Amino acid sequence: xxxxxxxxxxxxxxxxxxxxxxxxxxxxxxxxxxxxxxxxxxxxxxxxxxxxxxxxxxxxxxxxxxxxxxxxxxxxxxxxxxxxxxxxxxxxxxxxxxxxxxxxxxxxxxxxxxxxxxxxxxxxxxxxxxxxxxxxxxxxxxxxxxxxxxxxxxxxxxxxxxxxxxxxxxxxxxxxxxxxxxxxxxxxxxxxxxxxxxxxxxxxxxxxxxxxxxxxxxxxxxxxxxxxxxxxxxxxxxxxxxxxxxxxxxxxxxxxxxxxxxxxxxxxxxxxxxxxxxxxxxxxxxxxxxxxxxxxxxxxxxxxxxxxxxxxxxxxxxxxxxxxxxxxxxxxxxxxxxxxxxxxxxxxxxxxxxxxxxxxxxxxxxxxxxxxxxxxxxxxxxxxxxxxxxxxxxxxxxxxxxxxxxxxxxxxxxxxxxxxxxxxxxxxxxxxxxxxxxxxxxxxxxxxxxxxxxxxxxxxxxxxxxxxxxxxxxxxxxxxxxxxxxxxxxxxxxxxxxxxxxxxxxxxxxxxxxxxxxxxxxxxxxxxxxxxxxxxxxxxxxxxxxxxxxxxxxxxxxxxxxxxxxxxxxxxxxxxxxxxxxxxxxxxxxxxxxxxxxxxxxxxxxxxxxxxxxxxxxxxxx
Amino acid sequence: xxxxxxxxxxxxxxxxxxxxxxxxxxxxxxxxxxxxxxxxxxxxxxxxxxxxxxxxxxxxxxxxxxxxxxxxxxxxxxxxxxxxxxxxxxxxxxxxxxxxxxxxxxxxxxxxxxxxxxxxxxxxxxxxxxxxxxxxxxxxxxxxxxxxxxxxxxxxxxxxxxxxxxxxxxxxxxxxxxxxxxxxxxxxxxxxxxxxxxxxxxxxxxxxxxxxxxxxxxxxxxxxxxxxxxxxxxxxxxxxxxxxxxxxxxxxxxxxxxxxxxxxxxxxxxxxxxxxxxxxxxxxxxxxxxxxxxxxxxxxxxxxxxxxxxxxxxxxxxxxx
Numbered sequence: 001x002x003x004x005x006x007x008x009x010x011x012x013x014x015x016x017x018x019x020x021x022x023x024x025x026x027x028x029x030x031x032x033x034x035x036x037x038x039x040x041x042x043x044x045x046x047x048x049x050x051x052x053x054x055x056x057x058x059x060x061x062x063x064x065x066x067x068x069x070x071x072x073x074x075x076x077x078x079x080x081x082x083x084x085x086x087x088x089x090x091x092x093x094x095x096x097x098x099x100x101x102x103x104x105x106x107x108x109x110x111x112x113x114x115x116x117x118x119x120x121x122x123x124x125x126x127x128x129x130x131x132x133x134x135x136x137x138x139x140x141x142x143x144x145x146x147x148x149x150x151x152x153x154x155x156x157x158x159x160x161x162x163x164x165x166x167x168x169x170x171x172x173x174x175x176x177x178x179x180x181x182x183x184x185x186x187x188x189x190x191x192x193x194x195x196x197x198x199x200x201x202x203x204x205x206x207x208x209x210x211x212x213x214x215x216x217x218x219x220x221x222x223x224x225x226x227x228x229x230x231x232x233x234x235x236x237x238x239x240x241x242x243x244x245x246x247x248x249x250x251x252x253x254x255x256x257x258x259x260x261x262x263x264x265x266x267x268x269x270x271x272x273x274x275x276x277x278x279x280x281x282x283x284x285x286x287x288x289x290x291x292x293x294x295x296x297x298x299x300x301x302x303x304x305x306x307x308x309x310x311x312x313x314x315x316x317x318x319x320x321x322x323x324x325x326x327x328x329x330x331x332x333x334x335x336x337x338x339x340x341x342x343x344x345x346x347x348x349x350x351x352x353x354x355x356x357x358x359x360x361x362x363x364x365x366x367x368x369x370x371x372x373x374x375x376x377x378x379x380x381x382x383x384x385x386x387x388x389x390x391x392x393x394x395x396x397x398x399x400x401x402x403x404x405x406x407x408x409x410x411x412x413x414x415x416x417x418x419x420x421x422x423x424x425x426x427x428x429x430x431x432x433x434x435x436x437x438x439x440x441x442x443x444x445x446x447x448x449x450x451x452x453x454x455x456x457x458x459x460x461x462x463x464x465x466x467x468x469x470x471x472x473x474x475x476x477x478x479x480x481x482x483x484x485x486x487x488x489x490x491x492x493x494x495x496x497x498x499x500x501x502x503x504x505x506x507x508x509x510x511x512x513x514x515x516x517x518x519x520x521x522x523x524x525x526x527x528x529x530x531x532x533x534x535x536x537x538x539x540x541x542x543x544x545x546x547x548x549x550x551x552x553x554x555x556x557x558x559x560x561x562x563x564x565x566x567x568x569x570x571x572x573x574x575x576x577x578x579x580x581x582x583x584x585x586x587x588x589x590x591x592x593x594x595x596x597x598x599x600x601x602x603x604x605x606x607x608x609x610x611x612x613x614x615x616x617x618x619x620x621x622x
Numbered sequence: 623x624x625x626x627x628x629x630x631x632x633x634x635x636x637x638x639x640x641x642x643x644x645x646x647x648x649x650x651x652x653x654x655x656x657x658x659x660x661x662x663x664x665x666x667x668x669x670x671x672x673x674x675x676x677x678x679x680x681x682x683x684x685x686x687x688x689x690x691x692x693x694x695x696x697x698x699x700x701x702x703x704x705x706x707x708x709x710x711x712x713x714x715x716x717x718x719x720x721x722x723x724x725x726x727x728x729x730x731x732x733x734x735x736x737x738x739x740x741x742x743x744x745x746x747x748x749x750x751x752x753x754x755x756x757x758x759x760x761x762x763x764x765x766x767x768x769x770x771x772x773x774x775x776x777x778x779x780x781x782x783x784x785x786x787x788x789x790x791x792x793x794x795x796x797x798x799x800x801x802x803x804x805x806x807x808x809x810x811x812x813x814x815x816x817x818x819x820x821x822x823x824x825x826x827x828x829x830x831x832x833x834x835x836x837x838x839x840x841x842x843x844x845x846x847x848x849x850x851x852x853x854x855x856x857x858x859x860x861x862x863x864x865x866x867x868x869x870x871x872x873x874x875x876x877x878x879x880x881x882x883x884x885x886x887x888x889x890x891x892x893x894x895x896x897x898x899x900x901x902x903x904x905x906x907x908x909x910x911x912x913x914x915x916x917x918x919x920x921x922x923x924x925x926x927x928x929x930x931x932x933x934x935x936x937x938x939x940x941x942x943x
Contacts, residue, residue: 297903298903298906317903317904318699318702318703318704318718318904319702319704319904319906319907321702321703322700322702322704325702368693368695371693371695371719373703374695374699374701374702374703375703375718375719376703377702377703378700378701378702378703379701380702410696447884449903452884452900452903453703453718453719455889456691456693456719456721456889456890457693457695457719459691459889459890460691460692460693460719463691463890468890469890470803470888471888471889471890473884
């Protein structure tokens with residue numbers, strides 16, 4: 001599930017439907033429904049746009065995008081109803097008119113597209129199977145950096161080979177067909193898989209697998225470019241889409257309603273036919289949607305309080321959490337849902353001193369996790385994380401599993417030093433990292449408030465075992481840590497939410513086959529081989545890194561309880577034998593809304609507000 | 623018989639009793655003028671206090687029992703992570719991580735003074751040499767140097783500084799010559815500060831080189847180097863001292879601005895700019911986070927400015943404010 005967690009303590013209550021809310025110190029929100037009426041403009045602000053693929057559905061891997069795209073902009077063959085809890089993780093046919101036909105051997109999926117689903121302006125034509133097929137060609141085009149291409153490459157027959165040949169080029173004549181994707185007619189598409197893949201339908205529900213119109217996208221064969229030309233197949237479109245001149249590639253100017261660093265303005269798509277959709281999935285109350293940038297998070301919350309905004313899409317400052325948590329009048333304006341999301345500190349296995357497992361274990365022992373949670377705003381922000389996959393996704397089976405548990409989650413110096421003594425970087429075995437590599441270790445983090453608050457706590461924790469961090473804050477910190485050549489030793493930037501309701505979507509973070517030179521999400525480089533390192537330009541300790549690829553493959557072949565057990569074992573193996581992370585928070589999804597929000601629903605699948613179900617009372621707007 | 627010269631007494635009215643005229647050295651004259659400027663003296667006192675505090679920061683931290691990076695989060699933030707204000711143990715309150723604002727403010731004085739003094743020192747050294755060369759030789763050398771000064775002064779300094787710090791802030795620059803952190807900040811500030819001194823030195827040198835004593839020195843066979851550094855330079859001390867003093871607060875503010883933008887000294891190194899930056903998200907309910915470093919910053923810059931004005935008046939009484 002959802003990739004790069006934005007600044008919010010978003011989350012999604014989990015797979016398997018266990019909301020886990022009470023244990024997080026919060027109660028799962030029931031939402032708000034005070035009589036929804038259509039119309040109006042839904043206004044929200046964020047304190048940082050952190051797109052990872054510039055809004056291009058092929059490459060974008062930010063949770064924010066997933067929610068916006070699936071709710072408002074794009075139709076995928078399979079989708080969700082955008083509701084909370086277990087129901088929100090259930091797949092429904094979206095662009096497909098029904099569940100696909102699946103062959104008995106589980107290798108062939110045949111989808112039939114709904115009639116009447118149209119591309120928005122300026123295309124004004126029906127969405128076809130060819131559009132879906134073209135999306136997969138984009139996924140398999142290395143230059144477009146499909147950040148979760150690993151869900152499809154090597155899974156759909158021939159897709160990896162198509163990618164190896166270079167994918168899309170400016171000369172369509174020279175391209176080869178993809179063996180495993182057959183467009184039978186304009187409304188029928190068939191996928192042939194290399195092996196049975198139990199979660200293939202979830203993968204199909206991801207935005208990158210949704211249709212993309214070739215006549216527009218063919219002009220943008222560099223990563224992220226298409227993000228400013230996204231054509232809608234959903235109920236809304238980017239403002240100004242109808243002004244796009246698609247006569248030729250040269251005549252196309254970026255759609256005015258989207259600037260990746262400033263704003264996203266949506267308006268109704270005139271070609272959207274509600275008859276092709278269901279109100280359970282999308283109610284589409286508001287007429288217009290505005291998400292703009294305001295780097296002053298406090299101001300965002302002030303504006304929500306004053307009714308100038310309907311929702312704050314930013315991490316709540318501590319006093320806002322306190323205010324909304326302790327003031328009964330504001331309680332129903334603070335929406336908290338449990339999250340399938342883990343916030344963590346990633347350590348690069350190739351970079352000293354983190355190329356030593358004892359240092360990584362010492363980092364887990366020493367980290368003041370409760371301190372970090374306070375930096376987020378305290379208990380309402382989630383549970384302390386002691387392992388990788390959120391408890392809710394394991395039906396709380398690993399709830400008591402805490403290999404580095406410390407009193408009060410404040411860190412344990414003695415245990416940390418015991419571990420450090422076994423490290424080659426502790427030359428005098430005094431429990432302190434004293435080699436030159438322990439000084440000035442680059443620590444990359446974000447610029448936003450929560451991360452700024454966490455920095456001193458992380459620095460001080462590491463300093464207790466002799467590791468001096470050189471903390472640098474970057475607005476594009478995700479991009480930096482996703483670029484292998486940057487060789488960032490440690491970063492507190494990332495969080496990870498489910499892409500869909502299966503623990504496998506966390507384990508992709510440790511699959512060596514998912515390592516990319518750019519847009520890489522295996523930040524720790526688990527499973528990196530010297531050969532791959534050479535290809536990627538990675539240096540450091542690139543030999544002897546343990547791989548869990550086989551374990552991942554083994555788990556992926558299993559179903560139900562066996563599958564769950566397998567992922568649980570792998571989680572424990574990672575935490576004890578590889579130790580790529582210091583997980584510290586199982587984040588909640590909490591949002592502050594204004595009095596003008598007459599209907600609030602949480603979208604479990606994306607971990608964001610269910611934009612397609614939100615409504616406003618225009619009389620209460622300022 | 624030895625002869626003795628007779629005492630000669632000039633005829634005239636009897637001498638009046640002598641008035642007690644005492645000759646004053648230039649230094650005494652300077653001090654006499656300077657101490658009349660109460661504001662400048664106050665500035666000097668505050669600067670001395672700040673320097674003492676900065677030097678004694680480790681001792682103060684030891685006495686208080688809190689280091690600048692010691693975390694007291696459990697004691698000094700509530701369960702939501704909201705910092706608590708001043709009390710008997712934390713005189714200036716604590717920040718969001720539970721660090722003692724008083725101790726950090728004192729350590730921040732170290733950072734500000736080090737950056738301010740060292741960066742100004744570098745700028746003065748370089749600017750003086752360049753300015754003398756330009757003013758003394760004139761011609762093409764003057765043109766080249768003056769245009770370079772114009773170019774540097776025309777740059778959007780803060781933007782350039784941000785760019786350089788951002789580019790070099792991770793791994794350093796110039797093959798490690800410029801390392802991230804304090805060194806980098808000092809380098810960047812000095813890089814954009816020297817033209818101010820250079821321009822003033824050049825202007826004064828142009829005037830001094832036409833003086834008779836320079837001509838006399840040259841006629842006695844003195845070389846250019848000797849004239850520049852033995853004859854001209856001593857006459858530049860007054861303006862250099864004055865403008866250096868005025869440059870220090872500017873550079874302190876420059877450092878604070880960079881730190882405020884997250885591009886200054888490393889986060890573990892307390893700095894007033896960094897503290898002010900951290901305070902922005904809490905200032906409405908944690909006034910102490912912005913108030914104390916702000917007061918320190920204002921007092922320091924004000925004191926240096928007052929001192930600079932006082933020095934100017936004392937060293938050059940003909941100048942008009």
